Amino acid sequence: xxxxxxxxxxxxxxxxxxxxxxxxxxxxxxxxxxxxxxxxxxxxxxxxxxxxxxxxxxxxxxxxxxxxxxxxxxxxxxxxxxxxxxxxxxxxxxxxxxxxxxxxxxxxxxxxxxxxxxxxxxxxxxxxxxxxxxxxxxxxxxxxxxxxxxxxxxxxxxxxxxxxxxxxxxxxxxxxxxxxxxxxxxxxxxxxxxxxxxxxxxxxxxxxxxxxxxxxxxxxxxxxxxxxxxxxxxxxxxxxxxxxxxxxxxxxxxxxxxxxxxxxxxxxxxxxxxxxxxxxxxxxxxxxxxxxxxxxxxxxxxxxxxxxxxxxxxxxxxxxxxxxxxxxxxxxxxxxxxxxxxxxxxxxxxxxxxxxxxxxxxxxxxxxxxxxxxxxxxxxxxxxxxxxxxx
Numbered sequence: 193x194x195x196x197x198x199x200x201x202x203x204x205x206x207x208x209x210x211x212x213x214x215x216x217x218x219x220x221x222x223x224x225x226x227x228x229x230x231x232x233x234x235x236x237x238x239x240x241x242x243x244x245x246x247x248x249x250x251x252x253x254x255x256x257x258x259x260x261x262x263x264x265x266x267x268x269x270x271x272x273x274x275x276x277x278x279x280x281x282x283x284x285x286x287x288x289x290x291x292x293x294x295x296x297x298x299x300x301x302x303x304x305x306x307x308x309x310x311x312x313x314x315x316x317x318x319x320x321x322x323x324x325x326x327x328x329x330x331x332x333x334x335x336x337x338x339x340x341x342x343x344x345x346x347x348x349x350x351x352x353x354x355x356x357x358x359x360x361x362x363x364x365x366x367x368x369x370x371x372x373x374x375x376x377x378x379x380x381x382x383x384x385x386x387x388x389x390x391x392x393x394x395x396x397x398x399x400x401x402x403x404x405x406x407x408x409x410x411x412x413x414x415x416x417x418x419x420x421x422x423x424x425x426x427x428x429x430x431x432x433x434x435x436x437x438x439x440x441x442x443x444x445x446x447x448x449x450x451x452x453x454x455x456x457x458x459x460x461x462x463x464x465x466x467x468x469x470x471x472x473x474x475x476x477x478x479x480x481x482x483x484x485x486x487x488x489x490x491x492x493x494x495x496x497x498x499x500x501x502x503x504x505x506x507x508x509x510x511x512x513x514x515x516x517x518x519x520x521x522x523x524x525x526x527x528x529x530x531x532x533x534x535x536x537x538x539x540x541x542x543x544x545x546x547x548x549x550x551x552x553x554x555x556x557x558x559x560x561x562x563x564x565x566x567x568x569x570x571x572x573x574x575x576x577x578x579x580x581x582x583x
Contacts, residue, residue: 195228196257199400202503210257213317216398216499223397223500225440226257226404230447239450243415247271249305249408255444256309257404263316265337267298269308270408274416274565280533280546286553288563290422292409293536294570299360301539301570302409303333306433309405310394311337319392320344323385325371325378327430327491328357329570334394335364346391348378353491356574374486375430376497396431397500406434410441413565414451421456423562424513426548428541428569429460429469430495432504439507456565458513460504461548463488463520466496469504473515478502489520489578490540492569514557522547524578530568539575542568 199208201217202225208214214224237254245251249270258264273293281289294302307324311334314322321344324334331347338345345366349357350373361368369385371378379395386393396402414421421442427435435458445451462470465488472480483496498504508515520540527543530536545566552558572579 193254194257194259195230195233195254196226196259197229198227199224200227201225202500211317213314213319213392214400215393223403223503224400226400228255228444230444234448237448239415239419239448249308249405252408252411255411256408257313257401258309258316260316263312265308265312265315265340267304267308267336267340269297269304271412272296274413275534277534277566280530283529283533284550284553286560286564288561289549290563290565291530291534291568292413292565293568294409295536295538295542295568299329299332299336300573301329301333302406302434302567303329304336305405305408306330306402307333307394307405308337310399310401311341311343313401314392314394314399315341315343321346321389321391322394323348323382323391324394325349325375325382327375327494328353328574329492330396331366331368332357332360332364335361335366338366339364344391346382346385348382350374350378354574354577375495396433396498397436403433403437403440405437407437407441407444409434409567410438411445413438414442414445419451421451421454422565423456424459424558424564425456425567426459426461426545426564427567428490428493428544429462429504430492431498432460432469432500434567434569435460435507436500436503439511455511458507458511459548459552460508460513460515461544462515462517463490463493463523463544464517465520466494467517468496469498469501470515470517472501472505473508478505480505490523490544492539492541493544514552516548516551518544518547518551526550527572536568537572538568539570539572540578541570542566
């Protein structure tokens with residue numbers, strides 16, 4: 193069973209029913225957050241029992257929104273490896289370096305977590321057709337879970353998206369619409385068509401449950417590190433659902449009594465060609481301005497406006513974290529460094545986390561005695577053209 197109790201607006205705090213399809217808060221057009229009866233869960237749940245369950249994200253099923261397990265779509269998502277990056281750490285002179293390898297998820301990225309849970313919940317609540325605007329990986333993940341559920345799927349992607357993303361969505365039975373522009377342009381088209389054709393749109397943070405899938409990265413980090421948390425977590429940020437979700441997870445784990453009060457310093461890393469959150473953080477703003485002429489080789493970071501910007505910025509500031517922008521060149525070089533030391537081929541977004549780490553270590557913001565987790569959000573296969581182009 194799920195301890196899901198209600199939905200709450202992340203900005204104005206208004207409460208909504210969790211058992212009907214919901215998008216954003218109608219009062220302020222901001223994200224809705226799933227809330228749970230954590231007091232009862234604390235009495236009834238045992239973290240040691242959780243640890244005996246199958247190695248996927250559904251091991252935390254009571255703290256996820258699916259009420260009927262028949263609707264929990266499972267392709268093996270979650271509980272990805274947390275590697276102690278010893279060879280990379282030796283080269284950098286930093287022993288406490290870890291990599292959370294999300295490329296092991298279905299469809300090759302962390303998007304499987306969020307879309308797996310979001311499609312499951314939409315399916316449970318009666319949706320028959322779903323859509324998503326995407327830079328690539330989210331579309332592939334949504335299409336996979338929609339296929340498993342037998343739902344109609346519609347993916348909206350920029351017309352310059354790498355071809356493997358298009359091919360994967362079509363192979364999974366989805367309708368692909370290519371849109372001139374960036375993901376925000378895809379979002380406008382997806383929302384308009386969703387209203388016209390009665391589809392449920394799964395845009396980042398425009399429905400409550402992608403966040404719930406992504407938060408399981410935080411649950412896993414805690415469990416894999418013996419129910420403690422690292423000093424620093426570096427996360428490549430486009431829409432920012434994972435960072436916001438993990439920060440939510442830490443609060444839930446604390447209320448359950450499964451972890452103590454220690455929190456990691458959260459770090460957002462973006463491309464210097466599209467860095468709205470970095471700019472807002474540095475200026476002290478609560479919301480991020482739209483980033484004009486967004487351009488980066490890391491498609492997942494080409495997000496000029498994030499609907500959950502205030503939640504990202506709140507987590508960075510409360511955690512005493514920071515925000516860093518890096519170049520595409522630095523991302524690719526760092527991705528290659530991960531490859532030749534640790535043996536996995538990672539996407540440029542993943543390389544961005546190592547590039548940010550190196551900058552923060554050189555500046556002294558990260559101390560040599562600390563523990564740091566880098567998030568490798570996807571494998572590099574769908575971005576192979578970047579290595580051919582730069583050979």
